[in-house]
Amino acid sequence: MYAVFMKELSDHLSSRRFIILFMLVFLSAMFAIYIAIQTIRSVVGPTTETIFIKLFTTSGDNLPSFLFFLSLFIPIVGIALGFDAINNERSSGNLSRLMSQPIYRDSVINGKFLAGLAVLAIMVVGVVLIVGGLGLRIVGVPPNGEEIVRLMAFVFVSLIYGAFWMALAVLFSVFFKRTATSMLASLAVWIFFFFFLAVIAGGVADAIIPVDANSSVEALANNATLETSLSRISPCTLYAEATMALLTPEVGTTNTTMMVLGAYSGRMGNPLPLESSLLLVWPQIVTIIALCAICFGVSYIRFMREEIRSI
Amino acid sequence: MAQAVVETKDLTKVYGEDFTAVNKLNLHIQEGEVFGFLGANGAGKTTTLLMMLGLTEPTSGSVSVCGLDPSRQPVDVKRIVGYLPERVGFYEDLTAAQNLRYTADLNKITKAVAEPKILELLETVGLKDVVDHPVSTYSRGMKQRLGLADIWLKEPKLAFLDEPTTGIDPNGIDYVLKLISGMGKRGITIIFCSHVLPQVQRICSRVGILSKGVLVADGPIDTLGRDNERYRMEAEVDNMSPAVVEAVKAIPGVEDVEAQERMLIVTASSDLRGQVSRAIIDTGALLLGMRIEEFNLERIYKRFSKEAQ
Numbered sequence: 001m002y003a004v005f006m007k008e009l010s011d012h013l014s015s016r017r018f019i020i021l022f023m024l025v026f027l028s029a030m031f032a033i034y035i036a037i038q039t040i041r042s043v044v045g046p047t048t049e050t051i052f053i054k055l056f057t058t059s060g061d062n063l064p065s066f067l068f069f070l071s072l073f074i075p076i077v078g079i080a081l082g083f084d085a086i087n088n089e090r091s092s093g094n095l096s097r098l099m100s101q102p103i104y105r106d107s108v109i110n111g112k113f114l115a116g117l118a119v120l121a122i123m124v125v126g127v128v129l130i131v132g133g134l135g136l137r138i139v140g141v142p143p144n145g146e147e148i149v150r151l152m153a154f155v156f157v158s159l160i161y162g163a164f165w166m167a168l169a170v171l172f173s174v175f176f177k178r179t180a181t182s183m184l185a186s187l188a189v190w191i192f193f194f195f196f197l198a199v200i201a202g203g204v205a206d207a208i209i210p211v212d213a214n215s216s217v218e219a220l221a222n223n224a225t226l227e228t229s230l231s232r233i234s235p236c237t238l239y240a241e242a243t244m245a246l247l248t249p250e251v252g253t254t255n256t257t258m259m260v261l262g263a264y265s266g267r268m269g270n271p272l273p274l275e276s277s278l279l280l281v282w283p284q285i286v287t288i289i290a291l292c293a294i295c296f297g298v299s300y301i302r303f304m305r306e307e308i309r310s311i
Numbered sequence: 312m313a314q315a316v317v318e319t320k321d322l323t324k325v326y327g328e329d330f331t332a333v334n335k336l337n338l339h340i341q342e343g344e345v346f347g348f349l350g351a352n353g354a355g356k357t358t359t360l361l362m363m364l365g366l367t368e369p370t371s372g373s374v375s376v377c378g379l380d381p382s383r384q385p386v387d388v389k390r391i392v393g394y395l396p397e398r399v400g401f402y403e404d405l406t407a408a409q410n411l412r413y414t415a416d417l418n419k420i421t422k423a424v425a426e427p428k429i430l431e432l433l434e435t436v437g438l439k440d441v442v443d444h445p446v447s448t449y450s451r452g453m454k455q456r457l458g459l460a461d462i463w464l465k466e467p468k469l470a471f472l473d474e475p476t477t478g479i480d481p482n483g484i485d486y487v488l489k490l491i492s493g494m495g496k497r498g499i500t501i502i503f504c505s506h507v508l509p510q511v512q513r514i515c516s517r518v519g520i521l522s523k524g525v526l527v528a529d530g531p532i533d534t535l536g537r538d539n540e541r542y543r544m545e546a547e548v549d550n551m552s553p554a555v556v557e558a559v560k561a562i563p564g565v566e567d568v569e570a571q572e573r574m575l576i577v578t579a580s581s582d583l584r585g586q587v588s589r590a591i592i593d594t595g596a597l598l599l600g601m602r603i604e605e606f607n608l609e610r611i612y613k614r615f616s617k618e619a620q
Contacts, residue, residue, distance in 0.1 A: 100389055102418060307368070
């Protein structure tokens with residue numbers, strides 16, 4: 001497996017695809033930190049304890065934050081690293097030659113997946129370090145221990161989130177013969193979850209629990225809870241909630257209803273301790289890991305059972 | 312009898328519900344042999360190879376490769392077998408040497424051993440000048456030759472070559488066939504799958520003919536060629552007469568004589584060209600030419616395919 005891993009890793013790192021993706025992520029990081037530095041003064045109050053991680057979450061008036069960029073690009077990077085893992089080998093005639101080498105069959109898919117994961121790690125860690133480093137230099141406020149742990153947790157969540165999208169893309173690459181099909185299928189799933197599910201969840205929640213200007217607070221809360229539950233089908237929502245809770249301790253909840261109520265009751269502004277934040281995002285993290293494991297498991301089984309056929 | 316390196320017993324592969332790709336195949340391939348595996352496209356040659364490699368599970372029957380069971384010990388089998396698939400592919404962005412290096416890594420050949428060997432092999436297969444070009448710039452024939460180097464690198468005991476000459480120009484075919492017989496001379500047992508008969512005839516010592524999954528013939532080319540051990544001779548006689556026919560018929564061993572204008576077709580149990588020519592000349596007729604029918608794989612192949620249908 002080591003040989004497959006090393007080969008795939010070096011292929012990735014020297015490929016144009018990687019360079020393009022890295023440029024994209026790098027530029028967005030630069031852009032985001034520019035916005036953050038422009039506006040960070042306005043969001044930091046005299047009592048703010050976590051200034052450093054604000055660099056990652058601060059957005060401009062109409063301009064998105066680094067966090068938003070990352071939540072947009074991680075799925076794209078994951079998909080780009082995985083969508084042609086197996087079917088490209090097949091269509092280029094490499095697969096049967098590779099299979100006739102003295103390696104176990106799962107080494108191929110494991111090696112490829114791990115190599116993709118390594119590339120993803122290089123990219124995420126790299127870009128977080130770049131933003132952190134530049135921020136440190138320009139803002140001049142060093143991170144405290146808690147912030148470092150929060151950032152590490154954030155990197156970890158981002159990694160498993162990327163791993164999920166890669167596993168999904170690998171799954172499609174096992175099932176579909178053509179690389180174009182598997183790429184489009186992965187992108188379609190991403191677009192559905194990222195853009196449409198929120199709208200659909202809102203619509204379904206409104207249909208089940210109709211609300212208008214005269215509705216009771218209870219009905220409004222129920223409606224919002226239902227909408228949140230529905231949108232949590234999407235790994236995009238899970239990731240957004242997890243990173244939000246990790247990087248903005250002031251919010252203190254992943255429940256939108258509670259956020260609204262918290263804002264009214266003056267709960268907002270008292271940052272949640274680190275342990276509580278971690279506890280809060282634990283379900284989200286576990287779910288993303290599970291989704292990733294399911295996708296990889298299905299593709300693994302399918303790949304192992306598949307017969308190499310001549311016709 | 313020499314050691315059997317590949318042996319199959321009633322090997323059968325059924326795809327889906329009712330498509331029998333290989334039907335009760337019994338093969339016995341000996342060490343050092345160059346075995347020609349013939350059959351039309353879709354006859355089951357590749358499926359048989361895949362079962363020998365353990366890439367496909369047989370539906371019933373068994374295969375043994377050097378005493379190993381490919382479906383139970385696939386990695387051990389793959390260590391000693393080199394497989395060149397039909398339309399072999401390589402990583403297009405990598406160079407020939409990089410592709411071979413990957414094969415060496417997968418076979419756990421150390422760098423110190425692999426590096427000089429890769430260069431030597433690329434020189435042998437005539438790719439020395441393009442070592443540093445990416446494989447995407449290679450022609451079909453160059454890829455096939457690279458495929459042979461790829462097999463050679465792991466020093467297999469056996470090589471399974473699946474249609475290695477498809478889509479190559481005549482010069483390229485010549486080169487590839489030379490390389491294959493070179494491998495055979497180094498003691499590698501070769502199974503050469505093809506439907507191109509003259510090529511098989513050139514390099515194989517023994518052939519098996521597969522038709523719709525059934526092995527319809529198996530044996531050395533020259534014995535398969537003799538129709539029930541019969542020899543057919545054709546003699547061109549200037550002034551044909553019944554006396555000539557009678558004289559030839561009188562030769563012991565001659566079984567049938569047929570006269571067609573100037574041609575005299577003689578069937579006998581052995582090569583009787585000398586006696587036949589003397590008999591013709593003794594009758595006073597003039598013998599213009601004579602030839603004995605060569606064993607011809609194409610005819611064998613057609614005959615067996617027809618019989619199978």
